[in-house]
Amino acid sequence: MDFSPTDDQRMIADSFARVFEGGGGQAELDELGLLLAAHPEATGGFGAGVADLVPALVECGRAATQAPVIGAAFLPGLALTRAGIWAEGPACLDPEAEVRIDDDRLTGVLPVVPGADVADRLVMCLPDDRLAVVPLSVAEVVPFALVDGRGAAEVRLDGARATITDTVPGLTGAIQDSAVTLYAAEALGALYAIREMTQAYLKERRQFGRPLGSFQALQHAMVDLYHDIEHFQSLVHLAARCCDGPDVAMRLRSVSALKRYLGGRMRRAAASAIQMHGGIGVTEEYALGRYVKRVIVADLLNGSADDHGARLARLIAEETRAADRAAPADDLKENVA
Amino acid sequence: MELFYSDADLAFRDEVRSYLDDALPEDISGTFFGYGRHSWHQMIRWHKILADKGWVAPNWPEDHGGTGWSPMQQYIFDSEAMMAGAPRLRPFGLKMIGPVLIRFGSEAQKKRFLPRILSADDYWCQGFSEPGAGSDLAALKTRAVWDGDAYVVNGQKTWTTTAQHADWMFTLVRTDPDAERPQQGISMLLIPLDSPGVTVRPIITIDGDHHVNEVFLEDVRVPADLLVGEENRGWTYAKYLLGNERVSIANVGQSKAELALLKRLAANRKRGNVALIDDPVFGMKLADLEADFLAQEVTNLRMLSQVRPGQDVGALSSFLKLRGSEIQQRIQELAMEATGALAAPWREADRPRTDDYGMHGWLNSRAFTIFGGSSEVMKNIVAKQILGF
Numbered sequence: 001m002d003f004s005p006t007d008d009q010r011m012i013a014d015s016f017a018r019v020f021e022g023g024g025g026q027a028e029l030d031e032l033g034l035l036l037a038a039h040p041e042a043t044g045g046f047g048a049g050v051a052d053l054v055p056a057l058v059e060c061g062r063a064a065t066q067a068p069v070i071g072a073a074f075l076p077g078l079a080l081t082r083a084g085i086w087a088e089g090p091a092c093l094d095p096e097a098e099v100r101i102d103d104d105r106l107t108g109v110l111p112v113v114p115g116a117d118v119a120d121r122l123v124m125c126l127p128d129d130r131l132a133v134v135p136l137s138v139a140e141v142v143p144f145a146l147v148d149g150r151g152a153a154e155v156r157l158d159g160a161r162a163t164i165t166d167t168v169p170g171l172t173g174a175i176q177d178s179a180v181t182l183y184a185a186e187a188l189g190a191l192y193a194i195r196e197m198t199q200a201y202l203k204e205r206r207q208f209g210r211p212l213g214s215f216q217a218l219q220h221a222m223v224d225l226y227h228d229i230e231h232f233q234s235l236v237h238l239a240a241r242c243c244d245g246p247d248v249a250m251r252l253r254s255v256s257a258l259k260r261y262l263g264g265r266m267r268r269a270a271a272s273a274i275q276m277h278g279g280i281g282v283t284e285e286y287a288l289g290r291y292v293k294r295v296i297v298a299d300l301l302n303g304s305a306d307d308h309g310a311r312l313a314r315l316i317a318e319e320t321r322a323a324d325r326a327a328p329a330d331d332l333k334e335n336v337a
Numbered sequence: 338m339e340l341f342y343s344d345a346d347l348a349f350r351d352e353v354r355s356y357l358d359d360a361l362p363e364d365i366s367g368t369f370f371g372y373g374r375h376s377w378h379q380m381i382r383w384h385k386i387l388a389d390k391g392w393v394a395p396n397w398p399e400d401h402g403g404t405g406w407s408p409m410q411q412y413i414f415d416s417e418a419m420m421a422g423a424p425r426l427r428p429f430g431l432k433m434i435g436p437v438l439i440r441f442g443s444e445a446q447k448k449r450f451l452p453r454i455l456s457a458d459d460y461w462c463q464g465f466s467e468p469g470a471g472s473d474l475a476a477l478k479t480r481a482v483w484d485g486d487a488y489v490v491n492g493q494k495t496w497t498t499t500a501q502h503a504d505w506m507f508t509l510v511r512t513d514p515d516a517e518r519p520q521q522g523i524s525m526l527l528i529p530l531d532s533p534g535v536t537v538r539p540i541i542t543i544d545g546d547h548h549v550n551e552v553f554l555e556d557v558r559v560p561a562d563l564l565v566g567e568e569n570r571g572w573t574y575a576k577y578l579l580g581n582e583r584v585s586i587a588n589v590g591q592s593k594a595e596l597a598l599l600k601r602l603a604a605n606r607k608r609g610n611v612a613l614i615d616d617p618v619f620g621m622k623l624a625d626l627e628a629d630f631l632a633q634e635v636t637n638l639r640m641l642s643q644v645r646p647g648q649d650v651g652a653l654s655s656f657l658k659l660r661g662s663e664i665q666q667r668i669q670e671l672a673m674e675a676t677g678a679l680a681a682p683w684r685e686a687d688r689p690r691t692d693d694y695g696m697h698g699w700l701n702s703r704a705f706t707i708f709g710g711s712s713e714v715m716k717n718i719v720a721k722q723i724l725g726f
């Protein structure tokens with residue numbers, strides 16, 4: 001099983017990396033057309049799928065960029081490509097907007113929409129697999145920064161007139177799962193940075209006359225962190241391919257596993273990295289915190305780890321019952337009260 | 338995970354499935370699906386069936402009887418066989434000494450031993466650990482002294498799994514007690530267990546079973562043609578062997594099958610008025626296990642695809658063993674929980690049972706994070722060799 005990036009994926013990722021190395025951000029990415037990667041080809045994008053975006057997002061995470069790459073670029077791009085429509089001007093997307101729909105008028109409060117601070121339009125996935133697009137000029141937009149520094153906004157819609165597409169079967173679920181996966185891919189980049197910083201720090205910082213890395217307790221904590229990130233990496237790639245593929249059950253399974261991992265093992269890995277740094281790890285100035293916050297934001301957005309644990313549990317129960325019906329009678333059935 | 342199977346892989350899987358349908362005896366698969374543990378004889382029967390088909394040693398080079406399968410195909414075969422309820426073949430010949438002889442053995446040794454490992458005419462056990470040499474294996478004391486026409490071996494091995502069934506023991510012995518580093522004075526000998534001076538005594542483990550033994554060696558004479566490779570180079574061969582052992586302990590195919598069985602168990606048990614599998618608390622534990630398993634399955638395939646056949650897997654094996662053994666323990670733990678009070682009554686080890694999957698499995702699985710190198714030692718190895726501490 002080989003997840004190494006294709007030439008095209010590498011090319012996109014390298015372009016992102018070069019922009020960040022030169023200290024660039026949103027303006028430079030925009031200029032190079034990179035923010036359109038996921039947008040439909042007919043409108044200047046590359047029509048990239050989720051797996052195509054993973055290497056670029058890893059670079060975004062490594063750089064802890066403030067550019068709204070997911071919220072106001074990749075995510076709406078994926079949705080628009082899938083729905084086969086095009087909205088003029090930069091858009092942002094809320095994958096699980098809770099809004100009331102009266103004909104083409106939408107009412108509701110969307111409390112945290114990443115990228116809504118800079119977008120012209122808001123794209124929403126409706127529960128019935130339609131896509132709604134409203135110009136943000138007709139909404140009340142209250143911008144703020146997320147804890148990791150990225151921009152977002154609260155969006156209030158009060159009977160805002162939307163353009164609503166026909167039903168695209170499976171659209172909303174697919175975009176919600178893609179949102180989880182895109183943020184996880186970016187968190188993976190941040191986790192690489194966390195891992196490298198921590199490994200280097202354990203080698204260079206000395207206490208008791210020895211490098212910290214010579215203490216077994218810290219070595220084992222570092223091995224756990226390394227180990228968990230390697231496994232998380234596998235899930236990111238798996239989920240990304242599942243988001244692009246036709247097997248819905250496998251997508252639900254891999255994405256929920258990914259989110260559960262992110263809110264469990266990865267949250268602990270981030271906390272453990274701080275612990276291994278000691279006091280410096282909790283300072284505003286030291287870069288570690290920026291990466292940790294990026295991981296935690298990914299953990300918190302788009303459904304909790306518990307939501308996804310419950311979803312995975314339901315899926316397991318359904319699949320097991322289906323398989324069991326086909327299987328031979330169970331010896332232990334007689335024990336069922 | 339059909340997503341990753343190429344058309345060729347899928348065709349291969351179908352071939353494996355239809356073979357298993359025909360070839361795997363029903364009493365053997367029935368043991369697995371009845372939550373039982375395969376007997377020794379079932380395991381050997383299955384070994385011989387696979388040997389007839391030429392599929393018993395997929396990891397060996399083709400000219401020695403291997404299948405030439407890719408790592409993905411090996412995994413497909415392994416997981417399909419386990420899912421069908423086949424016994425896990427013992428690794429001592431097929432995964433441990435076989436590959437060592439192929440890489441380091443003499444032509445005569447290959448000719449003599451390899452076919453008999455494939456056919457299960459010889460059964461092997463592993464004589465590494467000693468009472469004073471566990472994690473610190475290089476501290477081993479069993480002594481071999483050259484005496485004109487043979488080595489004379491004295492010492493004690495312990496934890497020797499299935500020595501009671503074995504014809505041969507591949508054994509680490511000290512040939513040079515004065516070597517600068519303890520690792521440099523060790524050799525590997527192939528010892529017939531019916532040699533005069535060999536005594537095998539059972540050790541009963543907490544699951545009530547007889548898996549392991551003590552092996553006493555008293556003036557056992559071992560001729561020169563039973564030395565593997567060169568004298569005092571045994572540590573090199575042992576490290577290669579342990580790498581393969583650890584990958585085999587990670588045992589992803591078996592975890593996949595046991596996880597499926599655990600889910601079936603949970604679907605057929607009740608907590609209050611609902612099936613256990615629908616209980617939100619138990620369901621969450623299953624979900625976490627599933628997430629960890631899926632991550633491990635993909636990680637193993639990702640990493641093993643990068644290893645060439647016969648190449649030393651090195652510290653990677655420690656990495657894979659860590660999570661693999663932990664997942665198997667958690668499967669057994671949830672199985673015990675699911676079995677509940679029915680797992681509590683003591684059953685004699687030699688009585689056929691249907692509740693093995695409960696308490697006995699949990700007790701038995703405690704050893705998974707100890708043998709083949711404990712988890713703590715695996716972490717030491719990863720810290721040193723992968724992270725550079």
Ligand SMILES: Cc1cc2nc3c(=O)[nH]c(=O)nc-3n(C[C@H](O)[C@H](O)[C@H](O)COP(=O)(O)OP(=O)(O)OC[C@H]3O[C@@H](n4cnc5c(N)ncnc54)[C@H](O)[C@@H]3O)c2cc1C
Pocket residue numbers: 462463464465466470471472473495496497498499548549704707708709710711712713714717
């Ligand atoms: C069921 C079973 C089957 C086995 N089968 C075989 C077999 O067939 N052939 C064979 O040769 N051997 C076999 N073994 C032996 C096995 O390899 C050893 O038990 C293992 O290497 C650990 O050694 P030990 O038991 O002496 O524990 P010890 O080495 O004494 O370890 C005790 C504890 O200390 C920890 N520890 C030790 N050193 C360190 C360190 N440096 N840093 C941190 N923690 C440390 C260990 O992790 C463990 O938790 C088997 C063991 C079992 C339980």
